[in-house]
Amino acid sequence: MKIHLNLLCLLGIGSVLSLSAAENRPNVLFIIADDLGARIGPNGDQVAVTPNLNKLASKGVTFGNTFCQFPTCGPSRISMMSGLYPYEHGYSRDPRRAAIEPDSQPVMLPTLLRKNGYFTARVGKIFHMRVPSGMGSKGHDVADAWDVTVNNTGYEASPENWNKATHVGKQQRSSVRVAYDNPDIDDKEMADGQGLIEAVKLLKANNPKDTGKPFFLAFGIYSPHPPMIVPKKHWDAIDISKYSIPVVPKNDRDDIPEVNWHVRGAGFDFISEKHAVNYSHAYYAAIHFIDDLAGQLIQELENQGLADNTIIVFTGDQGFHLGEHGHWHKSSMFEQAARVPLIVVDPRQKEKGKVATNLSGLIDLYPTLCELTGITPSHKLSGISLAPQLNDVTIAGKDYEITVGSAKENKVKSNGYGLRTERFRYTEWKQTAGAATDYSMLYDLEKDPQEITNLINDPEYAKIKKDLSKKLNEALAKGIEIK
Template structure:
């Protein structure tokens, strides 16, 4: 297994000592930015965030060298709304992206900010993306405008109105460039069955049927149940190819002679279903040794059904195929597979960080790492994302800026992914867009202990819409259904958890008379929204 190699062996000198600012460090306006984003990676499945079982040495090292954010949250606990907020700096009520079904090009306002266009205002900067940034590039084409290079591993037709270079991430000879084909190579019987299901879908499409979710479901939900050994070596899997291509590109960027900074977004997938990894990572985790979450559904007190998705899983353990029933034995297998995927993607990030060092770019590049949302690992009987529980809404976030005074420290400040675009802009000296609904957390990289936001917010569309407000000690949620009347909705359920005493959110206090004042205060905070919770001095 290959992890980060010694910096001494790379011949790198003049390293930044964590927590001590370099007297020669340039201002952030002249630094490159490497943004690493991973799908579905739970903060609870990273060593640096307290998990003593999973092996994530590269992210652990990054956390020691940079600033680890312990209270970072997404705006929607599924891919599309979270990423829409990331690339616009707007919240779901403004992007109008609440779930995975909305196409960004169709619903996001035409004049909304766009990450690539914002950063392109940095004179002469080169912008690139490898892997996943938005949910679907074919449904978010205008958000690719501004990138000089966009490489991806999922099949799309050529994107229109895209001035830069666009192409698939290269694959080794004889290997398909499209990630969708990886699962078709699974060991028997699964590879055969997936090919059969795919053939059924293609035949029905050829007969004139629309490619709806109902048509895709049988293939995609069988696909989601696949766990364990992928049958492929890491260099041929999607994330392995993305990592190696990124290393090649960093070497090319290091040879540029124009003195202008670059922004490179790298999107990895491995902790998303299907939970498949190369054999050397799968072999690290014995399913029999896995301990299931203590937050089992029979221990929940007053937790509303809507908060637990009415007992349904939409991804792994989706219930469509009886042979993949949610038994304790299979849950342990899934947990081991998830950890294997975490270690696999950690190793790929390690390769990228090695490449950054080897190219001589580490001392002039800001590295920002996060995931788009979390992942339920059996808590409340739930798997995958798509809930308002802490396991879905909380994300890992680490920033390593050369020379930053906060390096080597941890911050409890509450931040959100909607804050990322304002932060990137501030690092490059670009003006704040007045439409943004997040605040730059750049000051926290220098002074991690300063007062910051009072609350963070998220939404999810289940039986209407669930809305959450999270403060340092409490989480409050309201679930409402649309009545069909303008501006009117009917309450379905409420939640209130004291996370200081109940970190697994198993005792709902919303209807407890003794906690009525706290419930009312949190309801008022939810109603007041993000503007009333901004950091000090940000114009509440």
């Protein structure tokens, strides 16, 4: 201990000596955008305009091959916050079950941090919340996770304003509205703009230098979740001519199992070219808005002198299709729905501005933040800590990552179990009851990154299919059971 203290004095940071070990722990600023796929500058996206996220990425590591564990909001967020796969935490079928009781297992990440002396605060959507209808409510929040919660609301939370938006496609239910609008309003009128104001207030009021407590501040941004209502100034910042609407081969759907068109909360609709361009435009405008919100919050962190002792995480809860396979939503078992952005910045890390190409999942955030904050988890976790990769992005990662989806076809429920290796995406659809047929999908991403040819019946891939199936089913069998 003495050596440690002397070392701190030598480093000129003696002022922290008055604080206890718990108080010395780094703060965590956690920013998550709803339905944001890996379509930001740090992921190499050429349409996105994300100067603030680019700057953030230059200070940390961008995880370039990160996948969600479920391609819809509720179960994905429960996996991320519990450190468990959907078949382990049991909240995969109905996100409404995510209202977890205070004394129940698993212990969610903010709850664990709170028990270990952190001040925890939520602004907006962290656990499941219906968007847009649930904006301004607490959603299916976890009762004991937070010291402070803010249920921010604004322009895009009003049904009157949803109805002003241009709706395209067949899906009109509130949570799956394929709709866009670009009203000429100030960011502050938006629920997300209000969220930023509240998050800044929380930073100012809870500086650890005053409170003696580290913080976990979680800012859950509603954008770009549809209906994509984005202030005009962000719309004007995007040159959508740079985006190529994916060309869908005429026979694309012939080799895709029917069940894949019945995934939850999604509508696979081909839409007109005009709407396709505008909808894509709205998505990228929303990304510009998100970048602005994240940038301002990070700037406040710097203004408060907290950047040197704060870990920053920026991510999304699942991906989103912009026309691939004619799809304009999430929930599928394809690459676009599973892949998410992930930037992690820890002021202590060695690698800065690097991209880790190893496979990883949102499930890895829990063990990563435990390692970085020095807190021991209270239940077994299924992910791995990405902390070593912050010092060396070449360290070997996972052999595979798993994403589970669900669908309902002719009243028969199925779960899709997707295994992503460096080269392949392999999915087994397992029906929970009813019809005898199970379907599978296999794509060779090296030869077919757009997942156009399902190789499941190709004799040349028979051995690969067998190996991937074995790997997947072994992984499922060894899943942790949480009672």
